[in-house]
Amino acid sequence: MSDVPQRVAIVDYGTGNLYNVHRACQHVGLQAAITVSPEEVLAADGVLLPGVGSMPHAMAFLDETGLSDALRSVAERGTPLMGICLGMQMLMEQGSEFTRHQGLGILAGEIVRFPSRDGNGTELKVPHIGWNSVRRPSGKTEDPWRDTPLEATPDGEYMYFVHSYRVVPADPRISIGVTRYGGAEFCSAVARGNVFGCQFHPERSGPHGLRLYREFARRVEAWRQVAPR
Amino acid sequence: MITRIIPRLDVKGPNLVKGVHLEGLRVLGKPEAFARQYYEQGADELLFMDVVASLYGRNSLLELVERTADEIFIPLAVGGGLRSLDDIRGVLRAGADKVTLNTAAVRRPEFISEAARRFGSSTIVVSVEAIRRSDGSYEAYTDNGREKTGLDAVAWAVRAAELGAGELVVTSIDREGTGKGYDLDLTERIARAVPVPVIACGGAGTAEHVAQVLGTGAAAASLASLLHYNQARRYLAEPNQFSPEINVAHLQRPGFAKVQDIDLIQLKAYLTDRGFVSRPLVAHV
């Protein structure tokens, strides 16, 4: 049993409001620290990659600071890693915002902008802003939310979104949550083992969002007990 | 249609205030208490405006924002007197997700771009407060409705969106506080002209008014009087929580004739029936 104090790293890559992510962590009893240090990220029991903003700037910063490599190691090692909004998008391989830029490549897939018109030809307001329902995708034989931070969340629960891009995973198995906007469904949550991503902002999604943090905290604690030091 | 219902809390010092045409501000209670109620009643977001910020040249809501963010986990937009990137950073640090800009943006429109680049477009909301001119056009105002700009409000809104504002809050000063309904013409003109979401504000007196404005293309509706008077009645504030020199006589019977007596839960239920979907009511444990 590890008696080293729990430590969750919140990666600060220069944009986005981290303070509310930090508050949500505190609220559920997670000891979290905002950091730009790859060492701290590697030593953490759990890692949060939050944010809003532009991918090229974010990726450039992560690459320069060595945080990209640290994050990839974390993903590989098995430490619980949660990407939020832009953070989720950066887990993917490829972005298309401004330039064809590389993401972290932890998950296979790309990032695509919402179209300016929906299926009926009506103008679609971008970014997608507001509360929307997150559901399990149809056609899954097993419960895709089991063993993920969404585990305790009722299906179809409403979460808060603000984004102009959506992820398109290369492997449909990692898409575990879908949401409808502009007449079509897009992937709003991804998971593969210890890596989880949500397009919405759980720290802004009221009590259900906090529950997601609580579930993440449970995973962090479980990992801390068994993790090799 | 997905929408958001956003209570707007105008704050002066420690108090929540409300006026008519942004004038004659009266104290209705404590903003933290009202914010908490609205959060629990299903508010999609909250908007805090510091109404004396331009008078004092600074935004004084940091403490309120911090206290709110510690307990309330929905998006929070904060405005009033934000003049520099540092001002914005300070408010975001305190817990705001978005900031609204008006005076600073009118004085130097490039500030919108600078702020959007630094903090992300979705963080930067431009607040357009307008009065209808006799020729049917609208003029934008700053300083809580006190100073004319000479700018056509619709043209200014288009420019603000082009410069990087992620959203616009559009307030009709003519309707604000009257309970006579939103200015549908103003809202529609701007909503049609810009590609970003428009939050309509100013004039809601009934649930039907809110449905109307959402039907004109506003992505979200903000409201104050419609909710605050009802709230003030339900939770009558103790007079001794206010400074003794402040007039609170109107709190004995808070209300305003043209404003319907409904709460946020009832309002959202009505809107859901009319096809406008927003954050559902959930239990707050």
Place this chain on the structure above:
Amino acid sequence: MASPEVSEQLEVRYGLPREVKFCTRCVISNQRPNSTVEYQHTGDSKKETIRFDAEGVCDACRYAELKRTKIDWASRERQLVELCDRYRRHDGSYDCLLPGSGGKDSFYAAHVLKHKYGMHPLTVTWAPHMYTDWGWRNHQAWIHAGFDNYLCMPNGRVHRLLTRLAVENLFHPFQPFIFGQKALAPKMALLFDLPLVFYGENEAEYGNPLKDTNSALRGESYYSAENIADLHLGGTSVREVETSYGLDRNDLQPYLPANPNRLAERGVQVHYLGYYLRWHPQSCYYYAVEHGGFQASPERTTGTYSKYNSIDDKIDDFHYWTTYVKFGIGRATYDASQEIRSGDINREEGVALVRRFDGEWPERFAQQVFDYLSIGDKEFPVASRQFAQPVMDRQSFLKLADSFRSPHLWKREGGEWRLRHVVWDESSEAQ
């Protein structure tokens, strides 16, 4: 800062107090002149000013304190009910006369008299010099909320001439309005045989001696006089006005007071509703919006922050600019002081508002006002000869203004006029 020796050498005009002080509760200064009988107002008049007590609190704030704590409003209201019961008519006639502009205060007064106290008011309006668009709209909204109204508009040329005279001699463009505002109602009361006249607030609430607030009645000297020829209009005797300015007695009718004998015969009484009902201007605003569609001005009034106080006359901006010049007190000071006393704002905010807005040059209607004040020879063949510069323009107006600045209030600094004492800088307060 002036040293005590220097300040003793400064001239003090208008009989104002040499030392400038600011009320410790509101933001008014001790230079504020009390209401006077304008018929006696000449260039030599000495002003009575607002009193400050030993704690530095002004009479108006003391009165506000009384309003809040001591006055038995239930008893006052009973007196109003008794008064109304005595005069109320049940045969379809009017039973009281209500002078008003259609602003928030007169709206409240008319509405509450009619709907709460069961009276049948006839409203009467003395027109502003120059209606603002929104002022006119509010007047119409008032009528359409359900009141009969007689609007009296004085002869435009006479009004302009008297205004110009008042500006030249007293730097007081508002004076002709004040004459009519006080004189019209009693005369209409005689005309319509309505002895009961209600005004709204008592000006005493703003700083006239406290004893003036003890009565419901307006002093008769304000609106009646025995000997017309001795009265002064625009700081000029009626005799002189009729001799040298091409006006005759008939031209002056709207400005002359009623005959006191006739008023006494008929038992005309002028009451302040504000004596019986606790007056709160901000509450009147809400009342007027709620019940009658009153609309605040779409633009901030020059020289202040307010958008709903006294917004119907374009010359108002200039009126308050002249009080700023003569007494160092601008519109923001008046508005903020009133709102502090009512508990609508605190002193800190009041000070900030005065600092931001007081004394703002009234640009928005300036040219219209200068045109109004110009006495051209075609329209005024006789009067124009009396003026060295019959056409008023910005330059001549500013030059005239300078001749009314009291040295104990103003100094010249960097090519500009600056007040020696300002409420936001305590170190500038009087030595």
